[in-house]
Amino acid sequence: MATWITTPAELDTYRQQRPSRIGLDTEFIRERTFWPQLALVQMAVGDDILLIDPLIPGMPEALAPWLADESITKVMHSASEDLVAFKWTCGVLPRPLFDTQIGAALAGIGAGMGYQKLVQEITGVALAKGETRSDWMRRPLSDSQLQYAADDVEHLFALHDAIDGKLQALGRQQWLHDDGERLLASVANDEDRWPHLGMRSAQFLDAPAQHRLLRLLRWRDAQARSSDRPRSWILDNELAATLARTPPADAAALAKLFEQFPKAPRKLAGAVWQALSTPLDGEADAPLAMQASDSGKKTIKALQDAVAERSRELGLADGVLASRKHLESYLERRQWPAALAGWRQQELEARLQPLLPPR
Template sequence: MNYQIITQSEQLDSVCQQARKAECVMLDTEFVRTRTFYPQLGLIQLYDGVQLCLIDPSVIEDMSSFIALLQDTAVLKVLHACGEDLEVFNNSFNCLPNPMVDTQIMAAFLGHGLSTGFAALVDSYLGIELDKSESRTDWLARPLSNKQLEYAAADVFYLLPLYEKLLEATQQSGWWLAAQQESELLVNKRIKDADPELAYLDIKGAWQLKPKELAILKPLATWRYKEAIRRDLALNFIFKEHDLFTVAKLGLQSKQSMESEGLDSRSVERHSARIISIVKSARMLPSESYPNKIERLMDMPRYKQKFKVLKDEVKKVSQSSGLATEFLASKKQLNQFISWVWKKDRDPAQIPEVMQGWRLALLGERLNKLL
């Protein structure tokens, strides 16, 4: 496994020009995400079947040739379990690999679990046991050891023969087009822009709060989200989620009351003045401006009964198709479908995932008749 380390723009230009002559390239990234809001890119692995390159984006000033490769629609980009990789590309280069296919998704169409790891598939299809001991390494540290570099290189070196075997199998089984559709769906889901004004809906337990308390939680969650982006810090390093919930539920308006409720002392010291201001403003709102109480699907009449009916249908299709139930329709996807029917009156502008692409004929139409 011979690889070259790319540290200069001129090297990168040459490598990417050559890679764009290939039908497909293998891609992977190594990144660190411990305290930051955005993943911090440490290394990019690229393999076109001839040249295996480890690209160091921390020292290359001009990454435009790599961005051009990502956007070259004549070259298929192959990745494995690429949800976070897509986020890395989007945040680092403001673009995504196009077109792209995920080998984890390809494997799911062949009866593997949706979250089957790369090492497990390489062992299963290639009979090679990979060393994964460097998976938790600090990819921002320099210099990287030979063992770390070899670990990174292996992720794309063995991805090519794995992809070739999965491609043959998905084509023979008739699932290749569906695998491409599902990979595209993954891209679309991963790059949706979150609305800071709706951040309060993601706070655990928010459904328990009354509209008056939600009126406090909503601006607090929006402030925390924007502050996390501004400072590139993970949300809970700005202000813990449970502490935010406590402030909203109790309407805390003093530093002392926050401390007596056991809120994180450092966060209170830093942000109490801002939080008090937000709480006071929220408490002055007229009741007609309060957010609606959050209505959970599971609390609606007949939900459990209907969910079971849909789940049983998914199991039937799973048995006939050989696809895992969670891959066919996860709990989240079934809830999205129920919400579409019950709350959105089957709005054609908000079609749920089970009613799109390969799922529609296989499962969606059957579910639609049942609800």
């Protein structure tokens, strides 16, 4: 039976249990905003399940000490978006983190497994999926919403016990700790310095065009954050790529071009022109997205094969050790991507280094 928590004082009483771990999940809305709007926090504490209303004044502040207490392990599943919601609403990230999705991948149970599938795999319990697209901001929440929310944390401790036991047997607990810290760091420092590298179309642009694209995407990100609106509402990718590829001659030409795009930010035309036409500090040193040559494609294939072989030896699913994107970055820059630093580098470097062609 879950308990509906509507006052900070109620939440504080559960701190007296001095738990060594809590299970956490959230429900949030992010359809019309840049930042997630936290609508509900589910917390498992001992045998209790708390459904916490973060819309109550003072509740985010009451949650913060729970999240910040490093004597309490926070057990979560696929936590990345929940972490953003906590950072934005409570001003703190939950640490230390045990992400059961990451743990299942490192334990060889399966990569990218959803909560329901993992619960069934480990406990045999089949959970309903009926409220995934509910309106979690409405009050009161329905009985089916409350049950769904409670289910999302009820089995986290069972997952934690099973996965942690397997990781301990494999000597991989440090792997999970490192991956959790890397995830937390990525949320804490979430401004992408080179957002153009994440757009596939960038590889088809020459260097000046990629620099223009970088300017636009940096400006868009700043606008989205300050206005709390989705990036695509500020400037969509198609229009950004068009402006970067064939920049208008002046602000008037830009305004005319906007007439061809129904979603163009006409009211921001002046700011878009300023961003497009103003070079960034250090722009010339920005890494460029590159099309792979035939020889480069062969090298990537060789790197992938080496990663796949090591993955089989470790009993890991494809993509857990390294993605194609990470291998492309490694080939282009000859530096280990941050996502592969640590234990992944230790597992792969001796195998991948000899496969790199000379410069």
